Amino acid sequence: MLIPRIVSAAISGAIIMCLGSLASAQNANDVCNAKLDAEDFVGNYTVQIGSAVLTDGATIVPLNANDAFAATFFEIDGQLTMESSGTTIAFALADENEPDWVFDPQADLNISSSEFEQTVGCAIANLPRLIGTGTSKSQEGTDIVFVYRLIAWSRTAEDGVTNMLGSLKWSGGGLEMSRVVMLARN
Numbered sequence: 001m002l003i004p005r006i007v008s009a010a011i012s013g014a015i016i017m018c019l020g021s022l023a024s025a026q027n028a029n030d031v032c033n034a035k036l037d038a039e040d041f042v043g044n045y046t047v048q049i050g051s052a053v054l055t056d057g058a059t060i061v062p063l064n065a066n067d068a069f070a071a072t073f074f075e076i077d078g079q080l081t082m083e084s085s086g087t088t089i090a091f092a093l094a095d096e097n098e099p100d101w102v103f104d105p106q107a108d109l110n111i112s113s114s115e116f117e118q119t120v121g122c123a124i125a126n127l128p129r130l131i132g133t134g135t136s137k138s139q140e141g142t143d144i145v146f147v148y149r150l151i152a153w154s155r156t157a158e159d160g161v162t163n164m165l166g167s168l169k170w171s172g173g174g175l176e177m178s179r180v181v182m183l184a185r186n
Contacts, residue, residue, distance in 0.1 A: 031155045032122030036093065038080035040160040041073045041130070041152070043185050047084070049168075050180025057174070066179070070186075082132060082148075089134035089146055100125045101149065120153045128152040130164070144172035150183065159185055 049066035071084040073091075080091040101124050102113045117123050132148035150166035164183040169176065 033126045036128045038075040045183040048182040052179040054177045089132040091130045091132035094129040142173040146170045
């Protein structure tokens with residue numbers, strides 16, 4: 001199963017942005033095939049917002065990278081949650097039945113799933129993946145639904161997961177946006 005095309009472009013952009021950080025990819029070996037739990041993700045992260053695609057169903061508008069923000073992952077009664085600026089997103093680890101997450105190189109991104117896997121030394125399906133959902137309200141009062149898909153590709157024994165990349169997709173008010181996201185533990 002392919003991640004929707006908008007999301008695949010966002011993830012490809014994240015990979016390009018983090019290639020410089022992949023010098024620590026040896027830590028991917030510590031996370032490849034690892035059976036992690038919520039506690040491995042608990043901590044403070046910087047979320048770097050990358051390129052985006054905004055659509056109303058008829059028109060597609062590419063957007064440039066955005067700012068970074070702070071987020072905290074915490075666990076209560078086995079539920080992994082991310083909080084940032086009053087918005088909470090509930091996360092769950094993708095299980096073994098989750099289809100592979102695949103992205104194709106885009107004309108200006110120049111990386112594929114297989115190239116990413118080669119760089120980090122692990123198949124994406126064997127890396128811990130998180131799926132998070134939550135809701136918020138726009139300034140106009142419209143419900144906004146968030147879906148995060150994150151791939152954990154680095155960890156240390158001391159800190160747990162140290163780096164994740166993926167996409168943030170939100171929809172509401174007739175609009176959808178998919179953004180590249182990269183998370184680095186503080």
